[in-house]
């Protein structure tokens with residue numbers, strides 16, 4: 456370790472905290488990571504027991520910086536591709552096997568266009584296509600926005616993500632075999648091998664000595680720093696994890712082009728997620744303003760009724776989660792990732808997480824902000840990084 460380096464303290468052991476711990480320890484800084492829960496992983500944890508349901512993330516994107524960073528360190532867990540069959544689309548009240556092909560020429564008119572920051576996606580897409588196509592493309596964005604009306608978000612936020620997720624073959628999504636806990640375990644092992652002092656069951660109530668990286672959810676960073684400006688829009692969604700007795704013909708994905716919901720049968724990609732003879736599904740429905748979670752859940756069950764008609768009789772396990780403000784940053788018209796809360800809070804305090812000013816999609820933002828926070832914390836600790844970070 457560098458003789459004159461001060462210790463970097465990291466609060467929170469999710470994807471961001473573990474990334475920061477590895478980045479700082481690779482630069483030979485002494486690092487302590489404090490995690491409130493009795494295990495690291497945060498939202499990237501999977502349930503223990505026979506059903507491996509993730510709390511948050513499912514997909515890692517092979518075309519993103521997080522994937523490259525993991526590959527460089529030989530930390531990528533074995534992962535599954537998305538099956539190429541089993542897609543369904545709810546469109547104008549019915550679940551169909553094909554997307555609305557009539558909209559394809561309109562969608563192609565958007566390809567190659569730069570979407571503006573200042574305009575909503577709906578307004579921009581309607582201007583270049585038509586209201587029906589714009590509504591369909593907006594609702595498709597529910598899968599990564601968890602927002603009841605993705606069309607109201609900035610066009611520059613929605614369109615590049617739609618292109619990345621839906622319109623760039625082959626699909627870049629990969630699913631860690633055994634759930635995200637396998638990735639978390641690899642990250643924690645790497646941090647420990649580098650000498651990081653990981654303290655689980657340690658909830659931090661007061662700001663530790665600097666340099667410190669707060670790799671906690673934005674609401675907790677706001678509380679710890681007493682800084683009411685630490686806010687940014689995020690999604691609000693109800694998630695149902697369901698185990699069903701197996702039956703041939705279940706869809707892999709149901710993309711809800713009416714109400715921005717989504718259903719995904721994760722055992723179609725990785726059968727190890729549920730006991731033999733069972734399927735593991737996660738379905739999500741964004742909650743509308745003034746709607747209760749129960750009402751949104753009823754709409755979600757309605758989507759399931761249309762998609763998997765006998766699902767209720769086959770159910771063997773369920774978990775319902777409300778994810779309010781915990782699904783990553785959403786940029787409204789007039790704002791981009793650069794406008795989100797700054798990572799550098801001054802005086803040797805840095806905040807990392809998926810709501811911060813960093814590029815990428817979903818968990819990639821947590822990773823990229825952690826890499827940037829580490830670079831800054833290392834400067835404060837007077838340690839020079841051994842290799843330049845790709846995320847910075």
Ligand SMILES: Cc1cc2nc3c(=O)[nH]c(=O)nc-3n(C[C@H](O)[C@H](O)[C@H](O)COP(=O)(O)OP(=O)(O)OC[C@H]3O[C@@H](n4cnc5c(N)ncnc54)[C@H](O)[C@@H]3O)c2cc1C
Nearest residue numbers: 467469470471491497498511512513514659809817818821
């Ligand atoms: C339903 C859903 C689906 C998602 N799907 C994807 C996906 O497919 N792909 C993707 O890349 N991302 C996805 N995401 C986003 C992804 O889950 C998050 O971006 C990522 O897990 C955030 O990691 P983090 O480290 O910033 O935060 P967290 O994982 O929330 O970690 C914060 C940690 O800090 C700890 N902590 C909090 N307060 C304290 C304290 N006072 N003291 C000590 N420790 C504390 C917590 O216990 C927690 O472990 C999804 C999220 C959700 C909710």
